[in-house]
Amino acid sequence: MLIGRICRLGAAGRSCFTLSYFSSSAVIMAKSKFEYVRSFETDDTCLKNCYIVVRLDGRNFHRFAEQHQFKKPNDDRALGLMSRSARSVMEELEDIIISYGQSDEFSFVFKRSSNWFKRRASKLMTHVASQFSSSYVFYWKEFFGEQPLLYPPSFDGRVVLYPTNRNLRDYLSWRQADCHINNLYNTVFWTLVQKGGLTTTQAEDRLKGTLASDKNEILFSEFNINYNNEPVLHRKGTALIWEKREETVSKRMKLPNEEEKEVPVTRSRRRVEAFHCDIIGEQFWEEHPDVLEDDAC
Amino acid sequence: MLIGRICRLGAAGRSCFTLSYFSSSAVIMAKSKFEYVRSFETDDTCLKNCYIVVRLDGRNFHRFAEQHQFKKPNDDRALGLMSRSARSVMEELEDIIISYGQSDEFSFVFKRSSNWFKRRASKLMTHVASQFSSSYVFYWKEFFGEQPLLYPPSFDGRVVLYPTNRNLRDYLSWRQADCHINNLYNTVFWTLVQKGGLTTTQAEDRLKGTLASDKNEILFSEFNINYNNEPVLHRKGTALIWEKREETVSKRMKLPNEEEKEVPVTRSRRRVEAFHCDIIGEQFWEEHPDVLEDDAC
């Protein structure tokens, strides 16, 4: 525990409690003298009617993954913890309509009409970063069990605005294409190392300059692996959206002229659902037409 | 654990893996098509040669304090955890020269010449918010022992720039004056409730319209408490700065014409030190002349 020094006496025994020379009233009057510093804050309101995207990226997660023995090329516990933390963000902050994550990054999309935090960029991104990070540590045990977390990890964030549905979908497509490219590379790389017996340097050399088709071919012809059969979680990442679910719960009720009894009651509840599928094409969006608002608004 | 749906089959059995219809090469080529979305990011570089202050504030900490039975008016465990988390931020991020905290807030000051994260406001504040939040959960046990943390807490943040030493010191004075005002109020309020037997409503009524001198008087004449003898941690909050410390460690060395032996070696190490004292007056700054850079630069 951090123990602060309460007082430091100078050579002449001066106390540093200058403030106690003044009466409390003096301090309170002084406060108004200092309050002008508030006017140095600048307004960073996000442009209205644009989607607000907050993207988080892990800081030094290469080292973090090493030190916590993450499995290569994908550690399902780590991916699960990322998604769990993202769900915690969605449940705590209003107006996030979709989030998408892969590897050590997660993007959160606020609806274009959102007025959460008066659309102040700094508040939105720090709140997302904070909730995600505290959740990551809080839920660690659910995914890593007795393996201890060695130190508190951190994420940095940014805000980007997208004016149209097309722009927003292209942003999400960009992240999913990135997931695909990295995962294909990592899958071949670690297969060459783990099953092919290459050193990491040899694997790197082997892949230098190869096209996607070459990588698929290496997997298939040398290791009998069809990349398209690899887990979708790894190939497509995770999209979280809100979905309405009908739930049937049992409730004790007393109907007129009857004994009190258990009655099945159906209610609709909104909850965060995870999808591991293509979000570049039309189908996902056609199946979930409520996610995006209309440009024409 | 969050279990994502791997696939949703439509009425006609269509798979949503539209992407797998394409070859991997197609996806990779597509990525460049989406990459234009990067150009929507805006530059939020902080003005050069200004102090950069990131302030974090607890979200819904009134409720959080209730639910975790924080002691009134000050919980030393909670204050200790705040300072511990702040120290973690200072040790992980470069260029923070001083931080100051009280209650559920903490301010971090980056030196005016800092080029950390290229001075990008979003990166600076999200990284601070993230490191602080993950540390808060990580170090919880050190301060609260077996009392469990019920849910992941969160903080929001902001960035403010100050062009001169005067402005920066006035900012810190403003926060410390705020600490004083709140702590004086809370001390009297909870003394009236805990020792005076008043209800919280009665205490509130009693304090309505009172000046600082009235509050001091209530404490002294009714409860024999001299406010100036209350713990400085509560009255002044916590300032963290870097200090050089001489350390003597023992090292095995072989000097010429001698046997190898243990030799005491002195080395200088920089570490974060906590102070609970007035930072409004001159003394603190005169005793730590290296904290602030010169305006004339």
Add this chain to the structure above:
Amino acid sequence: MLIGRICRLGAAGRSCFTLSYFSSSAVIMAKSKFEYVRSFETDDTCLKNCYIVVRLDGRNFHRFAEQHQFKKPNDDRALGLMSRSARSVMEELEDIIISYGQSDEFSFVFKRSSNWFKRRASKLMTHVASQFSSSYVFYWKEFFGEQPLLYPPSFDGRVVLYPTNRNLRDYLSWRQADCHINNLYNTVFWTLVQKGGLTTTQAEDRLKGTLASDKNEILFSEFNINYNNEPVLHRKGTALIWEKREETVSKRMKLPNEEEKEVPVTRSRRRVEAFHCDIIGEQFWEEHPDVLEDDAC
């Protein structure tokens, strides 16, 4: 004419040409020392894929109108000069697709895909303000003939971004509704003064709290004026757009086996056209479908 002082000798006859003590080379070397100040410029790039609107407003035009005896409630010379200056802006700056003006204000809309000045807000708005202002003085004589311009007028400007066609059209509708409201008020006000013999104070009192229908009624029943027959220039303001025009010009040509002779040649030329009509409803936009780009892009 401003005559600068070339030199000021101090009491001791010191020259202020400190620089001439140094060799020219020293100055040139010094320049690189100062160049760091460039890094204080901040990036103010406008968000991509949004319409960029620059609106200019006359500074102290109430006084300017008094001093130059503008006719009340509308001076066609002054309105003509505003439009002429706006046309000059459209012809000099690329990518303005429509501009709309009324009274002493004019709005300029850059197309959403514009990359003029790399979308730097400061460059866009200062260039518009500068070109408009120099044109206003330059073309004064065309509209006011021998009546002299007494001093150089000025305009201030701002930039606003609109993400969708709906938002942009609502902006233009807002300005045209403003034109309507002001012009209806001014028309009744000056009719009461000029034809009704009221003082300006009496006219003001008379109109206090009246609705649009009341104002129409005053015009009609007391002065036999149907507001809808007032000049559209005054009621609707001026919209400027680019239009393709077929022009037939005569050109000397020599066709095979013929004498050289004058031949009529048709060519298409883009020019700025002015419209004084409703831009709130659909018709204007249906008749000029090329002005706005599609949201879906």
Add this chain to the structure above:
Amino acid sequence: MLIGRICRLGAAGRSCFTLSYFSSSAVIMAKSKFEYVRSFETDDTCLKNCYIVVRLDGRNFHRFAEQHQFKKPNDDRALGLMSRSARSVMEELEDIIISYGQSDEFSFVFKRSSNWFKRRASKLMTHVASQFSSSYVFYWKEFFGEQPLLYPPSFDGRVVLYPTNRNLRDYLSWRQADCHINNLYNTVFWTLVQKGGLTTTQAEDRLKGTLASDKNEILFSEFNINYNNEPVLHRKGTALIWEKREETVSKRMKLPNEEEKEVPVTRSRRRVEAFHCDIIGEQFWEEHPDVLEDDAC
């Protein structure tokens, strides 16, 4: 003159006056529906306690100088007109403490405590650009006499903030060093062409890779020109500041027991004065200690 089309009839004779279908009241009610577009304006307040510099640069002034036969390498009429326009800006806008110009650029410095236009960057820079540009056309005749201005010129602008006196002075030094470098080059270049009989291409080749000392040497040994004797207006540019002047004016007064008569009266008046001297060294600033405010504020 621009003649707007009052109406365009479509094939079916539809009028475009859709608005006149509605009553005036409908339009007025509609206005509030559109007014939401105001909330798309963003706040661009300049950071407090920093100097605000607005710099204007001529657009395509190379062409403009050609077409108006500016003398090479310096046209005193053009430089005089620039300074006259800058003086007009200083007299119209509050809080500019110094401006500095050379060639086709001029920088205006607002005092660090200024609250003019609530420190809104867009308003400050557009107003400066507008006032300067209208003045340039307005005062053209004073400097160019009967030589006509062929078209309205334009300037673009930018805003830069400087937190300390050192930073601001380095900015001004940077501009003056730039003046020196360009003027030395241009002086040698045009001397080689005008007196040395070289073509512009030959002069360019001759100067390629030369140092300042080489250029001074060419001037001195080949043309007997001592660069330091060239006009200071050209070598140092123009700094404009406010100065208090004692003025003696004659006033008709009637003193007690005397006839009314002309009496000399002294009064102090603030006016813009021009200096053509070094502003890089200390002397200028020591002689005008009131121009800059203290950093310690």
